[in-house]
Amino acid sequence: MSGQPRITRRRALAIGGAAIGSALVAACAPTSPVAGTTGSSTPRTGGTISSARASKLVSPTDMLSALVATDYYPAQHIYEPLYQFKDGAIVGLLADKTVFSADGLTWTITLKSSVKFHDGTDFDAAAVKTNLDLRKAKATFLERTSMAPIREVRVVNPTTIQLLLTTPSGSLQGSLASIAFGMQSPTAMAKHADPVEYAKNAAGTGAFKPVGGPTADGEITVVRNDQYWGPKAYLDKIIFKSILDNGARSAALEAGDIQVAEIGPADFPRLQGDGKFSLMLPPHVMRGGTALWFNLAKAPFSDKRARQSVAYGVDGDALVKFLGELGKRADSVLWSTMPGYVASPLYANDLTKAKQLFAAAGLTPGTPLDFMVNTFGTWVTQAQAIKQNMDAIGFNTTIRPLATAAWLAEANLAASSAKWNLALDGMPNNFPDADSIFPRYFATATDTAGGGNWDHYRNDQFDSLLTRESATVDQATRNGLLGQMQRILWDDLPMLPLVWVSAAVATHKSVRDLDVNNLDGIWRFQRCWLG
Numbered sequence: 001m002s003g004q005p006r007i008t009r010r011r012a013l014a015i016g017g018a019a020i021g022s023a024l025v026a027a028c029a030p031t032s033p034v035a036g037t038t039g040s041s042t043p044r045t046g047g048t049i050s051s052a053r054a055s056k057l058v059s060p061t062d063m064l065s066a067l068v069a070t071d072y073y074p075a076q077h078i079y080e081p082l083y084q085f086k087d088g089a090i091v092g093l094l095a096d097k098t099v100f101s102a103d104g105l106t107w108t109i110t111l112k113s114s115v116k117f118h119d120g121t122d123f124d125a126a127a128v129k130t131n132l133d134l135r136k137a138k139a140t141f142l143e144r145t146s147m148a149p150i151r152e153v154r155v156v157n158p159t160t161i162q163l164l165l166t167t168p169s170g171s172l173q174g175s176l177a178s179i180a181f182g183m184q185s186p187t188a189m190a191k192h193a194d195p196v197e198y199a200k201n202a203a204g205t206g207a208f209k210p211v212g213g214p215t216a217d218g219e220i221t222v223v224r225n226d227q228y229w230g231p232k233a234y235l236d237k238i239i240f241k242s243i244l245d246n247g248a249r250s251a252a253l254e255a256g257d258i259q260v261a262e263i264g265p266a267d268f269p270r271l272q273g274d275g276k277f278s279l280m281l282p283p284h285v286m287r288g289g290t291a292l293w294f295n296l297a298k299a300p301f302s303d304k305r306a307r308q309s310v311a312y313g314v315d316g317d318a319l320v321k322f323l324g325e326l327g328k329r330a331d332s333v334l335w336s337t338m339p340g341y342v343a344s345p346l347y348a349n350d351l352t353k354a355k356q357l358f359a360a361a362g363l364t365p366g367t368p369l370d371f372m373v374n375t376f377g378t379w380v381t382q383a384q385a386i387k388q389n390m391d392a393i394g395f396n397t398t399i400r401p402l403a404t405a406a407w408l409a410e411a412n413l414a415a416s417s418a419k420w421n422l423a424l425d426g427m428p429n430n431f432p433d434a435d436s437i438f439p440r441y442f443a444t445a446t447d448t449a450g451g452g453n454w455d456h457y458r459n460d461q462f463d464s465l466l467t468r469e470s471a472t473v474d475q476a477t478r479n480g481l482l483g484q485m486q487r488i489l490w491d492d493l494p495m496l497p498l499v500w501v502s503a504a505v506a507t508h509k510s511v512r513d514l515d516v517n518n519l520d521g522i523w524r525f526q527r528c529w530l531g
Contacts, residue, residue, distance in 0.1 A: 053262045140450075
């Protein structure tokens with residue numbers, strides 16, 4: 001696959017857990033990142049591991065309808081995409097070999113042979129076509145915009161598939177390495193059309209297979225696939241749990257109810273000093289973040305000066321204090337491990353300048369502000385601090401908390417129906433490449449009902465750069481264009497990135513060779529075992 005760019009991979013969705021006290025956070029000691037827990041003895045087969053994260057699992061058995069990035073934690077043990085990321089490069093997984101035509105418009109992919117889905121049916125070119133065609137046709141598929149270059153998926157023979165592109169793409173192969181493109185059995189999907197029934201009978205090609213589907217409290221169990229085409233897993237079973245409260249999750253770890261847990265910064269000092277646990281803080285892995293989204297379709301934020309007043313008035317450093325060593329001010333719409341990332345100068349907390357811009361935008365003290373806030377995790381707590389900042393500028397801010405589904409429903413309304421002024425949600429970081437982010441959130445073409453351009457941003461220069469960048473294969477050239485686009489967004493402020501949050505995980509000492517990937521933070525249990 002020479003000539004294709006080296007593309008790093010994704011991330012997670014949001015800050016989870018309860019509000020974090022600043023006094024506890026201040027007590028957090030620096031942690032040296034490590035690659036994973038390892039043992040010197042020979043791996044042994046058998047045993048069960050229970051793990052828990054701060055986000056509820058929604059649809060971890062159906063990648064066509066996954067709503068939250070945490071679904072990918074169990075899903076990537078069940079399903080496999082055509083490609084995978086390894087040591088910063090894209091290599092084949094279910095794809096054995098890929099040949100690119102000279103013009104970059106035809107990809108001929110030879111598939112691994114003798115691979116079976118969990119239901120015993122063959123993984124072949126027809127199955128790949130079904131999977132890709134379904135994703136391209138489904139408007140709500142999380143990464144549909146990344147498939148834009150694909151004109152046709154053509155079956156050549158049972159082990160050969162061709163992707164016919166309308167334009168060359170430097171990001172498509174990286175997108176296809178996302179677990180969102182994990183191959184599902186077409187037979188199982190057709191036989192079990194009801195989502196609940198499919199969840200009980202989901203079938204991929206992975207080293208583990210699901211048992212019974214998700215429970216009501218967001219738990220999913222997978223067991224070893226003894227017919228797996230590659231090296232067999234060591235563990236008999238993995239249980240993925242959702243424990244939303246940071247304290248409850250840490251308590252479950254300490255009690256032995258779970259062996260692997262996502263950890264909040266307030267729990268770091270205690271667990272770090274307990275010899276029963278190993279703590280991992282992989283470098284550069286972003287667990288999620290917080291961003292303010294502006295509604296540019298109506299006053300006051302149709303005026304750039306009003307948006308700038310918020311950028312100078314909100315105290316981003318105070319939000320970082322909630323997160324201790326796990327928090328970092330965001331300096332781009334992209335995060336630091338993504339291809340083409342460039343940092344921009346942070347907006348300083350300057351109330352005087354914020355008030356000047358507020359007045360320059362023609363606003364008067366008491367200007368009402370509808371502040372729509374996703375109730376997930378700590379966002380309501382953060383919104384309360386941001387409200388104080390907004391009111392100090394001169395706004396009369398009303399926080400309107402909405403559960404995630406309701407928040408998304410309102411955010412996705414057409415511009416003419418959007419009632420909100422300011423919104424608080426996550427950073428758009430649960431994607432493998434900028435080409436999955438920029439078209440979805442900031443392109444004029446997606447400023448439609450349900451299109452994803454929540455802020456109703458329209459910029460001809462940005463759209464032109466996006467068109468050029470999307471058709472560019474040379475990564476160095478792409479990086480230059482991506483840099484220009486980031487600087488435009490940072491200056492125009494359709495949204496204001498506030499903070500990134502690093503991933504952190506604690507495990508019992510008995511857990512060996514857990515892979516916590518330094519690029520995407522996903523836990524991989526395929527080669528994990530219990531000592």
